[in-house]
Amino acid sequence: MMHRFLTLLTVLLTSLLAQAAAAQDGPLRIEITEGVIEPLPFAVPALVAENAAAEEVARNIAGVIAADLTGTGLFREIPEKAFISRITSFTSPVQFADWKAVNAQALVTGAVSVDSAGKLVVRFRIWDVFAGQELGNGLQLVGTQDGWRRIAHKVADQVYSRITGEGGYFDSRVVFVSETGPKDKRAKRLAIMDYDGANLTYLTDSSSIVLAPRFSPSGDRILYTSYESGFPRIYVLDVASVRRRVLESQDGTMSFAPRFGPDGTTVVYSVSRGGNTDIFRMDIGTGRSTQLTSAPSIETAPSFSPDGSRIVFESDRSGTNQLYIMSANGGEAQRISNGTGQYGTPVWSPRGDLIAFTKQSKGRFHIGVMRTDGSEERLLTASFLDEGPTWSPNGRVIMFTRETQGAQGAASLYSVDITGRNLKRVPTATGASDPAWSPLQ
Amino acid sequence: MTYLTRLLMLCAGLALAACTDPGRFDDSNTVDLNGGNGGLAGSASDPTSPAYFNQAVGDRVLFIIDQYTLTPEARSTLDAQADWLMTNRDYNAVIEGHADEQGTREYNLALGARRANSVQEYLLSRGVPASRLRTVSYGKERPIEICSDESCYAQNRRAVTVISIAPTS
Numbered sequence: 001m002m003h004r005f006l007t008l009l010t011v012l013l014t015s016l017l018a019q020a021a022a023a024q025d026g027p028l029r030i031e032i033t034e035g036v037i038e039p040l041p042f043a044v045p046a047l048v049a050e051n052a053a054a055e056e057v058a059r060n061i062a063g064v065i066a067a068d069l070t071g072t073g074l075f076r077e078i079p080e081k082a083f084i085s086r087i088t089s090f091t092s093p094v095q096f097a098d099w100k101a102v103n104a105q106a107l108v109t110g111a112v113s114v115d116s117a118g119k120l121v122v123r124f125r126i127w128d129v130f131a132g133q134e135l136g137n138g139l140q141l142v143g144t145q146d147g148w149r150r151i152a153h154k155v156a157d158q159v160y161s162r163i164t165g166e167g168g169y170f171d172s173r174v175v176f177v178s179e180t181g182p183k184d185k186r187a188k189r190l191a192i193m194d195y196d197g198a199n200l201t202y203l204t205d206s207s208s209i210v211l212a213p214r215f216s217p218s219g220d221r222i223l224y225t226s227y228e229s230g231f232p233r234i235y236v237l238d239v240a241s242v243r244r245r246v247l248e249s250q251d252g253t254m255s256f257a258p259r260f261g262p263d264g265t266t267v268v269y270s271v272s273r274g275g276n277t278d279i280f281r282m283d284i285g286t287g288r289s290t291q292l293t294s295a296p297s298i299e300t301a302p303s304f305s306p307d308g309s310r311i312v313f314e315s316d317r318s319g320t321n322q323l324y325i326m327s328a329n330g331g332e333a334q335r336i337s338n339g340t341g342q343y344g345t346p347v348w349s350p351r352g353d354l355i356a357f358t359k360q361s362k363g364r365f366h367i368g369v370m371r372t373d374g375s376e377e378r379l380l381t382a383s384f385l386d387e388g389p390t391w392s393p394n395g396r397v398i399m400f401t402r403e404t405q406g407a408q409g410a411a412s413l414y415s416v417d418i419t420g421r422n423l424k425r426v427p428t429a430t431g432a433s434d435p436a437w438s439p440l441q
Numbered sequence: 442m443t444y445l446t447r448l449l450m451l452c453a454g455l456a457l458a459a460c461t462d463p464g465r466f467d468d469s470n471t472v473d474l475n476g477g478n479g480g481l482a483g484s485a486s487d488p489t490s491p492a493y494f495n496q497a498v499g500d501r502v503l504f505i506i507d508q509y510t511l512t513p514e515a516r517s518t519l520d521a522q523a524d525w526l527m528t529n530r531d532y533n534a535v536i537e538g539h540a541d542e543q544g545t546r547e548y549n550l551a552l553g554a555r556r557a558n559s560v561q562e563y564l565l566s567r568g569v570p571a572s573r574l575r576t577v578s579y580g581k582e583r584p585i586e587i588c589s590d591e592s593c594y595a596q597n598r599r600a601v602t603v604i605s606i607a608p609t610s
Binding site for chain 2: 256316321342344406409
């Protein structure tokens with residue numbers, strides 16, 4: 001896989017200001033906790049191609065940086081045709097007045113070259129135009145030429161984090177289930193792509209149903225459920241080698257809904273035996289499993305807290321599906337969902353403060369978030385069928401499955417900001433469901 | 442009792458529009474109904490044939506929304522399934538539990554497991570040996586009807602008894 005060959009060196013280039021950190025507190029800042037956001041105007045001129053081999057990629061990188069930033073809904077791109085200044089040299093002083101005149105509050109300048117070893121070398125700086133100073137330090141990134149998109153995402157992550165004060169999420173991937181064929185004969189296969197839909201690769205063929213893939217905390221492995229034995233079983237797949245092995249296969253049982261714990265060795269999942277579904281955990285090094293719940297009700301969809309101490313899950317023990325939190329070792333569980341309707345597929349946010357869930361109420365489906373004590377429930381979406389939220393690495397965006405109604409109904413991936421803004425479809429070549437967002441790479 | 446009478450009774454029991462079309466139960470369609478029995482259909486007029494099991498006995502039972510308890514109609518179908526399985530001991534069965542699309546993937550897998558288990562428990566109670574039965578849940582992954590209203594959902598909330606010739610030991 002391409003990403004493996006991308007050795008990325010981040011090298012400190014220059015520091016114009018002795019106290020560069022002070023720029024972080026400067027005027028160029030989006031407070032994304034505020035209620036209403038006026039997107040911040042920015043300009044990313046084509047990077048300066050320092051040799052002929054870099055000419056095409058210089059423009060492409062600028063395009064991906066701009067698309068990343070615009071895609072957040074927090075930034076607005078100033079189109080190239082409005083530019084007064086041209087950036088012709090990475091080292092020449094920036095004409096701030098020209099960028100102020102087109103109202104570009106942030107400016108990204110950069111240069112690209114292909115070195116003698118055939119590596120792509122990208123240098124960039126981020127400018128606070130109205131303050132007339134650099135925002136943080138310039139950086140140099142080195143990677144393979146076919147990894148140019150990843151370098152662009154890294155630059156965009158820097159812009160995003162320097163301006164919002166939060167981590168970025170552009171240099172990340174999504175594993176999902178690619179869907180083709182009619183609703184009653186749907187073919188499903190695992191696929192992985194960049195978060196923006198680029199660089200699609202299939203990980204399985206479509207000979208058996210596959211469901212709900214989940215990344216390991218380092219993104220190197222994927223847990224998923226497959227019917228390849230004729231019964232649902234959990235598999236673990238190594239992303240680099242695409243080798244897989246069955247994780248859980250007790251005869252006469254079904255296992256599904258797996259998720260890694262933050263240590264990358266503990267897995268929680270559901271086992272159905274004799275019609276009853278309970279939650280188990282397993283150390284995937286030793287294969288030893290422990291039963292965490294033992295109620296006659298359905299207990300499924302477990303998800304660890306980021307510190308690994310607790311597990312949120314869904315259960316119908318009260319008569320309807322609700323969300324509960326228990327210790328990572330099992331034991332008594334506390335119900336956290338309190339609204340009307342049915343709650344499912346809870347996922348703990350990477351920041352630890354929120355739980356995303358699917359809610360079914362009055363014939364509609366919603367993606368929502370609540371605090372870990374169940375308070376401050378907010379529904380972010382509504383449709384015929386929305387389900388299965390997954391968090392961006394910075395806990396700012398949620399991706400999920402939306403399925404349309406009727407005989408021609410099809411699934412696709414959508415993302416939405418946790419404020420409920422910026423709902424949009426994630427481009428995929430086929431139908432798509434069950435996304436899982438990787439950590440930042 | 443003739444095949445047609447049994448079929449009409451089955452349709453009356455299910456009380457569903459789809460049953461008014463007997464062609465739906467043709468051998469040629471059986472493959473579409475989740476596959477399992479299509480390969481060994483035989484003739485529906487032969488009471489020892491899988492085709493007879495699928496069509497005259499009835500290979501499936503339906504459930505009400507979000508439930509896994511067996512209706513009286515379901516129990517009557519399963520009585521006939523148990524009789525057939527006790528008579529035709531060369532066959533084993535995998536009971537597939539299914540759900541309609543109203544629910545999350547995970548919950549529907551668990552619900553399908555409950556439905557398959559309800560059928561298994563009932564067949565066990567009628568004397569079918571445990572060694573001949575297995576269960577699997579498909580959740581909402583394999584609807585047979587694809588519209589998004591109750592007429593289709595009612596058909597999709599089902600447990601299908603898929604028979605196959607037992608491996609000779």
